[in-house]
Amino acid sequence: MTKTEKLWWQEAVVYQLYPRSFADANGDGRGDFEGIRSHLDYLRDLGIDAIWMSPCFPSPQRDHGYDVADYFDVEPTYGTLDDFDRLVADAKARKIRIMLDIVPNHCSSDHAWFQAALKAAPGSPERARFWFRDGKGPNGDEPPNNWRAIFGGPAWTRVTEADGSPGQWYEHTFTPWQPDFNWYNHDVLDYFDRMLVFWFDRGVDGIRVDAVPVLGKHPDMPDSPPAPPGLTDGQQWRYNIYGHFYPTAHDVWKRWRTVIDDYERTHPGRHLVTISESYGPPEELLRYMQGDEFHQSFAFDLMLITWLAAPIRAAITDSLDMLASVGGAPAWTLNNHDTQRIVTRLGRLNANDPAAWTGNNLLYVDAPIDLELGRRRARAAVTLAAALPGALYLYQGEELGLEEVLDMPDQAREDPLFIRSNGKELGRDGCRVPLPWTTDATTSYGFSPAPVAPWLPQPKDWADLSAERQVADPQSMLAWYRTVLAHRPLLSGDLQWVDTDLPECVAFERDGALILANVGPDAIELPAELVSGRSLILASQPDATMQLVPSDTCVWMSPAH
Numbered sequence: 157m158t159k160t161e162k163l164w165w166q167e168a169v170v171y172q173l174y175p176r177s178f179a180d181a182n183g184d185g186r187g188d189f190e191g192i193r194s195h196l197d198y199l200r201d202l203g204i205d206a207i208w209m210s211p212c213f214p215s216p217q218r219d220h221g222y223d224v225a226d227y228f229d230v231e232p233t234y235g236t237l238d239d240f241d242r243l244v245a246d247a248k249a250r251k252i253r254i255m256l257d258i259v260p261n262h263c264s265s266d267h268a269w270f271q272a273a274l275k276a277a278p279g280s281p282e283r284a285r286f287w288f289r290d291g292k293g294p295n296g297d298e299p300p301n302n303w304r305a306i307f308g309g310p311a312w313t314r315v316t317e318a319d320g321s322p323g324q325w326y327e328h329t330f331t332p333w334q335p336d337f338n339w340y341n342h343d344v345l346d347y348f349d350r351m352l353v354f355w356f357d358r359g360v361d362g363i364r365v366d367a368v369p370v371l372g373k374h375p376d377m378p379d380s381p382p383a384p385p386g387l388t389d390g391q392q393w394r395y396n397i398y399g400h401f402y403p404t405a406h407d408v409w410k411r412w413r414t415v416i417d418d419y420e421r422t423h424p425g426r427h428l429v430t431i432s433e434s435y436g437p438p439e440e441l442l443r444y445m446q447g448d449e450f451h452q453s454f455a456f457d458l459m460l461i462t463w464l465a466a467p468i469r470a471a472i473t474d475s476l477d478m479l480a481s482v483g484g485a486p487a488w489t490l491n492n493h494d495t496q497r498i499v500t501r502l503g504r505l506n507a508n509d510p511a512a513w514t515g516n517n518l519l520y521v522d523a524p525i526d527l528e529l530g531r532r533r534a535r536a537a538v539t540l541a542a543a544l545p546g547a548l549y550l551y552q553g554e555e556l557g558l559e560e561v562l563d564m565p566d567q568a569r570e571d572p573l574f575i576r577s578n579g580k581e582l583g584r585d586g587c588r589v590p591l592p593w594t595t596d597a598t599t600s601y602g603f604s605p606a607p608v609a610p611w612l613p614q615p616k617d618w619a620d621l622s623a624e625r626q627v628a629d630p631q632s633m634l635a636w637y638r639t640v641l642a643h644r645p646l647l648s649g650d651l652q653w654v655d656t657d658l659p660e661c662v663a664f665e666r667d668g669a670l671i672l673a674n675v676g677p678d679a680i681e682l683p684a685e686l687v688s689g690r691s692l693i694l695a696s697q698p699d700a701t702m703q704l705v706p707s708d709t710c711v712w713m714s715p716a717h
């Protein structure tokens with residue numbers, strides 16, 4: 157490979173697949189590998205390069221897989237390792253690579269190591285793999301420090317010792333069912349080294365790494381400095397300088413990179429990718445991307461900002477600038493399984509009011525929603541994001557224009573964020589509702605093969621949003637995603653901003669091709685000097701022309717000749 161040739165992941169379109177909600181082949185109301193396998197042609201036709209699967213390891217599913225009970229096997233309700241291997245092979249036959257979601261900060265409290273730690277004595281090697289500490293106060297009945305868990309409540313839970321007495325406490329960043337690993341412990345380091353190779357040997361080509369900023373922890377676990385008042389527990393974590401972006405984690409990521417680089421060296425032709433999930437300031441993200449840690453880090457800003465030209469431009473510039481210094485390219489994303497779906501987000505009537513925006517993927521603003529407006533903006537947004545240099549990560553269902561399901565009954569909600577915050581935070585179930593494949597409501601719109609209740613209820617009107625209906629409709633969101641992704645290879649080169657003076661306009665060129673998004677409420681007339689000699693490649697609304705770009709519309713034009 158020459159220096160100028162790109163590696164597959166640098167400009168890839170990656171489809172995040174939430175296995176529990178993608179497709180159910182065995183009729184238990186939850187997705188499975190066979191369900192995924194049966195829809196691989198759909199994914200190929202969409203035009204993706206890789207699937208990133210949210211965790212598919214054995215798990216009690218208290219955080220739907222982000223609580224792993226065994227890192228060397230697959231979730232039995234999804235299938236067997238043989239089913240997994242078949243899925244990898246069938247995907248590869250369609251030129252689709254498989255990436256896994258690795259959760260290193262914590263495991264499930266059902267993990268054999270944690271169960272052994274509970275039975276073992278304080279100070280034992282079994283407990284040293286986690287963060288067990290004596291409590292404070294005369295009887296040790298106060299948590300060892302003041303840390304709060306991201307999903308609510310203290311970050312410590314007290315155990316009962318083998319003799320029945322109240323015992324030590326263990327630390328957990330998220331929920332009591334997700335005890336944090338101690339990454340200074342060599343058993344932990346070795347275990348994950350082996351695990352990476354185990355999955356690469358099965359044909360996995362990359363990993364998304366969960367909750368990267370919280371893995372490093374001060375070994376003495378001091379109290380965190382006080383956070384400003386009025387924040388949720390999750391927001392407070394950001395002020396925990398001893399458990400958030402704590403620098404010793406870099407030793408872990410460097411070690412992983414050595415494992416990966418060695419694997420590539422010993423397996424010629426294999427090119428692996430690691431992408432870090434970290435919400436945080438650019439300077440912190442950059443530290444993970446110095447060439448000897450992660451290959452990519454999500455550029456989340458486009459997903460978190462208001463629908464206004466200035467913040468969109470700033471989000472793009474900040475990500476590009478940040479990565480330019482290390483020669484990297486961003487991994488853009490508009491949706492994921494932790495964030496309210498874009499159709500709902502941008503359909504809120506205050507989506508372009510900076511004062512009303514939370515900028516946090518877990519906290520939702522409240523305002524009337526116009527879903528048609530949201531879908532129109534979502535079309536424009538993906539047209540813009542797909543035109544940027546770098547990789548594009550999609551989240552299942554966005555290609556169907558699904559909205560967030562907000563009116564789900566409380567009893568149906570399963571997200572630990574909802575449960576641990578006592579319903580104060582609505583949580584993320586609304587973006588995890590099983591996909592509608594057909595118009596047949598009796599089978600959960602083809603999600604299941606028979607009439608069984610899906611694990612989360614679907615809205616009554618999703619027949620129109622089903623893949624079956626959209627495949628047949630050239631104006632559908634699905635048809636639009638296919639069009640945009642098919643045209644993406646036409647664009648190449650660095651991004652050069654175009655200064656237009658037009659209101660609410662985001663405009664740039666790549667090798668002379670012009671990409672222009674009007675994110676404002678009024679149509680904009682394009683000056684002749686901007687468009688002369690060009691032709692329209694595509695437009696997110698059918699009534700866009702070379703002269704007039706309607707509101708909430710993105711167009712691509714050829715270079716001028």
Ligand code: NOJ
Pocket residue numbers: 219222223259330366367433493494
């Ligand atoms: C981030 C994941 O994206 C989220 O879904 C999960 O709940 C937490 N990390 C804990 O693993």
